[in-house]
Amino acid sequence: MSTVDNTPRWLAVAALAKIKNGAYSNLQLNQLINEHRMDRRDINLLTNMVYGVIQHRLTLEFWLKPFVRHPHQLDPWVRELLLSALYQWQYLDKIPQRAVFNETIEIAKVKGHPGIRRFVTGVLHQMDRSGLPAFDTIEDPDERLSATYSMPVWLIQELRQQLGATKMEAIIASLNQPAKQSLRVNTALSTVSDVTTALTNDGLTVEPSQISPLGLVVTDGQAINTEAMRYGMFTVQDESAQLVVPALNVQPGDRVLDACAAPGGKTTQIAAQLDVDAGGEVVALDIHANKVRLIGQNAARMHVADRVAATELDARKVQTQFDDENFDRILVDAPCSGLGLMRRKPEIRYEKQLQDSLNLQKIQLAILTAVAPTLKKGGIMTYSTCTILQQENQDVIAKFLADHPEFELQTTPTEQDLKADRTDKTLSIYPDDYLSDGFFIACLRKK
Template identity: 85%
Template sequence: MSTVGNSPRWLAVTALAKIKNGAYSNLQLNQLINDHEMDRRDINLLTNMVYGVIQHRLTLEYWLTPFVRHPGKLDPWVRELLLSALYQWQYLDKIPQRAVFNETIEIAKVKGHPGIRRFVTGVLHQMDRSGLPKFDAIQDADERLSVTYSMPKWLIEELRRQLGADKMVSILASLNQPAKQSLRVNPAVSTVEDVTNALVNAGLTVEASAVSPLGLVASDGQAINTEAMRYGMFTVQDESAQLVVPAMDLRPGDHVLDACAAPGGKTTQIAAALDPEQGGEVVALDIHDKKVKLISQNAARLHVADRVAATALDARKVATEFKPASFDRILVDAPCSGIGLIRRKPEIRYEKQLSDSLNLQKIQLAILTACAPTLKKGGIMTYSTCTILQQENQDVIDQFLASHPDFELLTTPTANHLKADRKTRTLTIYPDDYLSDGFFIACLRKK
């Protein structure tokens, strides 16, 4: 077979067809990168193409539609091949159009029969001759926004209703920018200075995070492939996610519950703030045994396993398994729609509906309600989500407080005094605020 079969473009088409069929983008990419010998440039192109096509899928499909008579009858890989050609042509300005078209036709020739090669060649040349359809031809304003930003209409309508038109457009535009490579220094074994030096010595460019004091943003290389990562000096975690644990106001001897803990990013951050010699421990729960193992593995890698007790349990059953007033601090990092993660996991935008948020709200409230009796008086229960929808955030807190008069809402603190002029006690980080993930954090104290 031609070497085209190992090219990043070929691998991208393979990955995209599987992802469209339900596979996870990050797992597919990791598998392909592990299975094929590729240099950094090829890995970057493969990653860029896979995430880029997923990110801009509605836009790319709008451009493709006039040139394909029966789009539903196309082989999935042929469709992904044409969409990936469009993506490179329109969004990757360093690759000449001729190179994009030639390699696309070559893939069609090697992967398909002569009829497919002729079809792909014809579509590409027709696009080039006629030009792509313009967005302003779309009459409906929300449909036009949906195609322009490749976002579902329900999300556009909901963000406008909750935040106003300007903020909605700002968020949509920011979600199609590339995600940063964000790291959290592990204070159990290292410092910001030591991790920075180690990564710079490994050839990476490193900047301090404006969001989190323990955060670093790396570029020009893969931080996860460094010795510093293997030694557990840092872990990969978004800057916004790093704000949750400091808001808990932990003390070294605290007995802490992390009610929805997998894969353990926040568990290990909690553990690093505890001292096992003073009795500090975090009980980390997940409903699935496999994910409980993942928490334990992460705790071992980051050298904090001596203060982590990982257990399989549905967080809605906390009150039946633990005595009242068992914990000084509780974290409910609740299962949510993940709308704040769209930049990092672009397929979320096509998988979720507004009804998902309303269904999740019931689960989120049930977990808070189950955990509440196990908190000591004067203790703090911190609630967080990686979504930006009010239904799963402020609405959940308002409902919980209405039925739990023994709790009061504190102002969520941050070391860098983020959004200090906000009117709310809760903290919402939107994806356009710092180009980090969208996140919500509320701190509830038991009176």
């Protein structure tokens, strides 16, 4: 076997070719890392290349187009090889162009026939001689933004319509910045101070979150490899996601329904606020048995399993197992398009269409409608999504309230008093606001 087979560049090309055929990027990366012995530097390069090419795909394809007449007729691995060479050349300043071109040509030589090697060599040298096309050569303004920020035209147009041109461009520009490594401290077991000390002693650089009082941001080092992570002192969770549970205002003796719970990050955050001796319990639902097991595993790792009842059940059928006015609090962290996660999961931007949001709206409304009778009078139901389109956010709440006059919308609270000057009672966190995930949170009180 050639040594090329084990280099981060070749493994990245292999992963990208599979991801283009529908494989999930994180699963492909984990599989490759587990199958090949690589040091931390090579793992970082592999990860950077895979996510970078996905993130900037439309930009890279725009640059490649003048040099390859029919790029989509190429073998997938050859196309991904050229795109990954472009990504390294344009975005990875520490890698010399000569090294990028030489290894790209070597991969083409080993993995393809002589014609492919000559083709790849010719394309690279022509790009070097001619230079890459400029974005200002694109006449259509939306197509120009699409190529500049690697964002689909439909999403650019929808965000402009909903939020205005300035906010839209700020959002799409921010989504190509690296995602932060954010953690939530497990208050059932530890404190922010103790976790900070433990991670600092392990050589990590940590700073407090500006969004969540339980949040920490690791700016240097890998938190998942620490003893504190294994022991359950914290979990990996985006700063925006940490805002959802505090909005429920959970009390120690509450009976709580987490209607769409997997993988259990918010379930364990709820459970940490409960007192089992006072009757506190969170019923965590998911429709898939394997995900219910995952909720249980996460609850055990976070030392809150005695307060978590992980249950296999479609939230739309909740009344088949639970009586009316059964719960003090209900969380509906609804299935959504996930467009607020594009910084962390870049392939989402190419997979979704507006119709997906409209289809999901029906499911979101069905879940809210199904669980609403099980909430006690005076109880709080919090609805959240990790998307940034109003079809799945404000529109869902408006439709629900129109059909359920027994509920009233309350102002979503945050412990850091975020967006205190907003006029909406709901809370929308956009990816450019704090460089965290996009999130929407609404609090509904049953009269």
